[in-house]
Amino acid sequence: MDKISVLINPSKDKGGEILRVVLGKLEDAFSNCEISVVYNCEDIAESIEKDIDLLIVLGGDGTLIGASRRLNGYINCPIFGINIGNLGFLTSADIEDLDKVILDLKKGDYFIQERMMLEGTVINEGVKKKNVALNDFVIARGTLSRMSKFTIYVDDKEFTSIKGDGIIISSPTGSSAYSFSAGGPLIYPTLDVILLTPICPHTKNMQTMVLEGKSNIKIISESYEEEVYLSIDGQKAVKLDKKDVVEISKAQNSCKILLLNDYDYFKVIRTKLFNSNIDCEGDYNEI
Numbered sequence: 157m158d159k160i161s162v163l164i165n166p167s168k169d170k171g172g173e174i175l176r177v178v179l180g181k182l183e184d185a186f187s188n189c190e191i192s193v194v195y196n197c198e199d200i201a202e203s204i205e206k207d208i209d210l211l212i213v214l215g216g217d218g219t220l221i222g223a224s225r226r227l228n229g230y231i232n233c234p235i236f237g238i239n240i241g242n243l244g245f246l247t248s249a250d251i252e253d254l255d256k257v258i259l260d261l262k263k264g265d266y267f268i269q270e271r272m273m274l275e276g277t278v279i280n281e282g283v284k285k286k287n288v289a290l291n292d293f294v295i296a297r298g299t300l301s302r303m304s305k306f307t308i309y310v311d312d313k314e315f316t317s318i319k320g321d322g323i324i325i326s327s328p329t330g331s332s333a334y335s336f337s338a339g340g341p342l343i344y345p346t347l348d349v350i351l352l353t354p355i356c357p358h359t360k361n362m363q364t365m366v367l368e369g370k371s372n373i374k375i376i377s378e379s380y381e382e383e384v385y386l387s388i389d390g391q392k393a394v395k396l397d398k399k400d401v402v403e404i405s406k407a408q409n410s411c412k413i414l415l416l417n418d419y420d421y422f423k424v425i426r427t428k429l430f431n432s433n434i435d436c437e438g439d440y441n442e443i
Contacts, residue, residue, distance in 0.1 A: 157186060157209040157261075163194045163223055165215030168240045174214060174251060178238070181254060182212075185262045197222045201230050208233050210261075210414065214251075216241020221389050224273070224290045224411040234268050234414040236261075245332060245428050248415050257416070265417045271345055272327045272369060273407040278386060280400050288407050289389045291330030295375055295402060296322025296355060298383030303358060309374040310367060317378075320357035325350065325373060325404045329411075332429060334390065340364040342425065350406065372405045 160182065164175050175193070182191055194203045200223055204211070211233055213220045220237040227235075237247030238257065244250060249257045260266060276293045278285045287293075297304040307317045326335040331343040331351055340353035341364060348369035354362050367373070377384045377396060386394045386402060396402070 157189050159190045159192070159205060159208040160186065160210045160212060161192045161194055161204050161208045162212045162214060163197060163200060163219065165197070165219040165241070166195060168215055168219075174240055178212075178214060178254065181258050185258045197226065201226050204231065206231050211235045213237045213247070214240050215247075217243055217246040218391065220246050221290050222391055224271075225288055225389060225391075228273055228288045228407065228411065229409045232409070232412070234412040236266075236414040243428060245424065246329070246413075248413065248419060260416045260418075266414050267417060269346060269413045269415055271329045271411040271413055272348065273409065273411050274325065274327050274350070275405055275407040276325075276386065276388065277403045278394065278396065278400050279403065280397055285394075287388045287392070287394075288409075289330070290327065290411055291333045291389045292324050292326040292335060293402070293404050294322055294324050294334060294355075294387040294390070295377065295396070296385060296387065297379065298385060302379075302382055304377060304379035304382055304384055307376045307378060308352065309376075311372055312374070315365070316362055318354050318357050318362050319359070320354050322355040323375060324353040324355060325375075326353060327351075330389075332425070335364070336429075341366070345421070348406075350404075369406050372403060375402045375404070 169175055194200050197219060213223055213235055224235060239247035239250045274289045274293060276287050303319050305317060305319045306323050308315045324335045324338060328343040328345045328347045328349060331340060335351055335353040336342060338353050338355050340351055343349060350367045350369060350371055352365040384396045386396055
């Protein structure tokens with residue numbers, strides 16, 4: 157590796173001690189490598205060099221999700237997440253294993269996993285506004301709004317109309333997040349599928365639907381008198397106008413996650429999802 161960038165979430169390392177330790181060990185192990193630091197995920201696309209070989213993210217899941225979304229289509233380097241947050245479900249290692257992490261990176265004991273990302277387009281009278289997401293897009297009613305009605309089309313064919321609090325359109329990576337909490341299944345993260353999961357449906361006429369990754373999904377809200385929002389990865393929200401149509405499909409560019417060779421997805425599921433008592437509130441929306 158010739159160039160490595162480190163993205164730090166300062167809110168999880170307020171004294172800067174973790175960053176100092178990580179930089180010191182990286183500089184010792186990769187003495188001929190150019191190492192840079194990015195302190196603000198919001199400005200990462202403007203702050204990072206396009207030819208870096210690896211982005212190391214020091215933070216929680218939210219930091220990694222925010223970085224993947226902002227860099228999608230900008231650079232194509234892998235992202236390696238080191239958890240210094242609460243849950244660390246998406247990150248590849250915990251900070252307590254730093255010495256082993258550095259050694260494995262130096263030896264090349266790792267592999268790159270491609271993760272599907274989603275593209276969401278809000279269309280209003282021909283004007284299109286696009287966003288990408290690693291986990292999910294959520295179309296849902298406002299806090300004080302009444303139940304909403306949504307009509308869903310798949311590849312220009314009407315699928316169904318539902319009444320409820322909203323609908324989650326999730327990638328396989330996001331299947332373990334909001335969709336799972338709403339009753340959706342876990343999907344192995346490298347599969348090429350898209351999930352549709354209703355939020356608190358008024359009737360049981362729709363459960364989670366698993367679609368081909370090449371599917372194009374169109375959702376129209378029929379709740380014209382209520383507030384409806386489009387949430388992107390739980391980190392960004394857009395208020396929808398009654399004329400808005402939302403289209404969601406597989407993004408052109410995927411997210412590359414670097415994982416160590418001894419990474420065990422099922423162990424992560426077992427220890428951090430099924431048996432976790434960790435309070436992960438805010439982990440996805442902190443960037």
